[in-house]
């Protein structure tokens with residue numbers, strides 16, 4: 001268990017719902033779910049999740065902390081917004097899913113090898129370093145995240161697409177050596193650091 | 207010209223459904239003069255369109271007939287059909303109501319012999335059957351209609367068909383020169399009993415009411431069971447007119463939903479439980495006949511729980527705890543396929559049925575705030591009990607989604623309130 005996680009377990013002993021309400025983005029909506037099942041039935045990736053949103057909400061209320069936070073279900077959300085549009089109680093389900101994923105990640109107990117989590121992390125590191133996404137380094141990192149052999153294989157598979165992008169000016173091969181980020185990268189880093197500090201303090205993660 | 211005697215000791219009842227009829231009768235039987243106005247050509251409202259009543263499963267026309275008898279023989283009630291209120295001004299004990307009367311083209315001489323209808327061939331949508339079939343352009347609204355008088359649709363007035371209807375009448379009852387009339391009535395109190403209308407099912411996009419022939423509403427299903435209805439009392443699929451046996455009911459279709467009606471329509475659970483018994487009634491022991499009720503939670507209010515228990519014991523009826531997410535259509539047989547997740551165990555399903563009945567929500571049918579100001583309505587448009595309303599009282603489904611029993615109780619209460627107002631006017635009460 002990570003320190004942050006232990007801290008939270010102590011703080012919210014026996015009330016996972018309260019913990020979610022306090023720390024998860026839009027988490028205070030969870031109690032409004034009436035278990036109708038429309039979100040679960042409307043999810044295009046539904047059959048691939050261990051627990052559809054409706055079930056996740058019930059698990060939160062039943063105090064199944066470990067099972068919820070270590071599950072990869074909410075990482076499956078593609079933000080199609082079908083559930084939000086259809087929810088009879090207008091719960092911001094998509095946001096809650098991302099909020100839960102983010103919270104589990106911050107506590108350090110999200111499933112390590114979940115591809116969405118890994119992609120999100122690579123993406124974040126990429127954009128946070130210069131303030132702009134470098135699509136070339138981002139795709140290379142992504143291809144090679146499972147090792148050199150599979151990276152080369154994926155790269156070859158995608159070569160046609162890549163060359164097409166270069167030809168139409170949508171991808172700059174020079175991005176490998178020079179990438180223009182925002183003007184004041186230092187300022188950006190300071191800003192992000194401060195934001196994290198504030199958030200950690202608010203959520204008691206510091 | 208229609209002449210109506212009304213004073214500020216008269217009670218105006220707007221809407222001639224079971225609630226409006228009840229309020230009018232109760233007030234008149236207490237010695238008050240009442241003008242009852244009804245938008246459609248006959249009294250009875252939605253109750254006349256029901257096949258059977260829960261909880262006793264008796265025939266609605268029976269209860270209606272008793273009320274029609276009480277009403278017909280009461281000289282204190284004046285009934286105006288095809289009439290609507292366009293404005294109300296004034297105050298408690300002293301209102302002026304502007305009333306528009308649409309021409310019926312048939313006068314009091316009518317004996318309902320039907321010769322006029324036999325003489326025409328033109329057809330119009332049958333509103334009584336929710337436009338599921340056509341009726342002659344000269345018609346009796348339904349078998350039990352009161353007033354028992356034919357109606358001529360304006361579309362044939364000024365055509366040879368209209369003239370043929372006139373020529374066929376031996377009683378000089380057809381009058382094609384009738385014009386719209388406007389009356390101004392002085393009244394002391396007003397009972398607003400305009401009832402409910404089904405929520406527009408096409409707005410529930412994922413259920414495809416407007417795309418899939420075999421997705422219908424509960425009110426349409428009710429008409430199918432009637433021998434005099436559009437299918438002659440058979441449950442037939444609109445796509446191919448084949449008997450539907452494996453029938454799904456979807457609860458909260460438009461109710462309890464912030465995208466549609468926020469309120470619980472309260473009656474739909476009982477309506478579907480009732481309609482699930484129609485399946486057994488129609489097909490007897492036929493094993494293929496099944497009713498599946500998809501629900502969030504069954505709200506069989508108060509004593510209706512017994513009815514729910516009974517239906518639960520019926521082997522033909524099954525309950526699936528799930529609000530259906532969406533419906534698609536099997537292209538080959540046009541069966542609707544219901545998709546969702548069952549809350550009991552979170553199992554995903556894709557269930558094919560012959561026919562889907564949407565237990566459609568109930569919403570107020572007429573917006574009182576369009577004709578007068580100052581009347582309090584709730585977020586759904588139902589009239590609330592409020593001192594600011596003065597001498598205007600909601601009754602029946604204009605005040606809430608109610609079953610007939612509660613609508614009648616509510617209407618009787620409204621009659622009592624209105625009686626107090628006109629008593630104050632006449633000085634009979636302080």
Ligand SMILES: Cc1cc2nc3c(=O)[nH]c(=O)nc-3n(C[C@H](O)[C@H](O)[C@H](O)COP(=O)(O)OP(=O)(O)OC[C@H]3O[C@@H](n4cnc5c(N)ncnc54)[C@H](O)[C@@H]3O)c2cc1C
Pocket residue numbers: 220221222223224225226243244245246249250251252253256258259260261289290291399400401402403424425428473474477480566568571572601602603604608609610611613
């Ligand atoms: C599918 C379904 C099945 C049901 N089955 C049952 C059942 O088995 N048992 C039961 O107890 N209840 C049942 N109900 C409920 C029942 O229909 C209502 O309780 C009943 O209709 C209420 O009567 P009402 O007079 O208040 O309204 P309505 O029946 O709606 O009557 C209102 C009348 O006012 C008229 N009107 C409307 N606007 C105007 C206007 N502007 N001016 C003049 N007149 C106007 C209308 O034409 C109508 O005649 C069912 C409901 C549904 C949806």
